[in-house]
C-alpha cells in the first residue's frame with residue numbers, strides 16, 4: 001500500500017511494541033540468546049506510526065535504525081524488558097509483544113570470564129525461568145485495554161499441530177490476538193518475509209497472512225488492533 005493510501009485509523013492511539021531478542025548474561029562476555037533480528041517488531045512500529053499512532057518500541061539487541069517518529073528504548077535481558085514494558089504499559093492502548101524473550105536465564109552471572117579448565121570438561125549451567133511478560137500483561141489487565149497482541153513461533157509436534165499449539169497459547173497467555181508463525185529452516189528468523197495465522201480470543205475467524213514482506217503482516221496486525229480499539233470506544 002502507498003503511504004498516502006494508508007488508513008489513519010490509529011490517530012491518537014499509543015502503541016507499545018517489543019522487538020528483537022533478549023540476551024541473558026553468563027559472564028562479562030557471553031550470553032544465552034536467540035536469533036530474532038527485530039525486523040518484524042520494527043515493521044509493526046513503522047506501520048502503526050504511518051497510520052497515526054504514537055509508538056514506543058522496547059528493543060532488545062536489535063541493530064536497526066529507529067523509524068522516524070518512533071521512540072526506541074533499548075534493553076538487554078528479559079528482566080530489563082519486563083521493567084520497561086511495565087514502565088510504559090500504563091498509557092498504552094495496545095501492546096504488541098513481538099520480542100523473542102528468553103524463557104530461561106543463567107542462575108548466576110559469573111563475575112569474571114569463564115575459563116576452560118585444563119583437562120576438565122565444561123561446568124553445567126544452572127538456569128532459572130524468566131518472568132512471562134505477556135502472560136503478566138494479560139493477568140494484570142482489569143478492563144479490555146490495552147489490546148494485547150502476542151506472537152508464537154511453533155513447529156507442531158506429536159502433541160498437536162501448529163494451530164493447536166497456537167490456540168492453547170492464546171488461551172494461556174490471556175491475549176486478544178496471537179500471531180502464529182510456522183517455524184523451521186528458512187522461516188521467520190533472520191529473513192525478510194513472513195507468513196502467519198492471526199488467532200483471535202473473541203471467537204472471530206483466524207486471519208491468514210500469506211508469505212510476503214514483514215510490513216504486510218504488520219499492516220494486518222494494525223488492521224485488527226485498530227478495529228478492536230474502535231469497537232472499545234463505541
Ligand code: CTP
Pocket residue numbers: 078097098099100101102103130131132133134135149150151152153
Ligand atoms: N513471552 C513473554 N515472556 C516470556 C516468554 C515469552 O512475554 N518469558 C511472549 C513473547 O514475546 C511472545 C509470546 O510470549 O509474544 C509467546 O512466546 P513463546 O516463546 O511462543 O511462548 P512460551 O510461553 O515461552 O512457550 P514455549 O514453551 O512454546 O516457548
Ligand code: CA
Pocket residue numbers: 101102103
Ligand atoms: Ca518461549
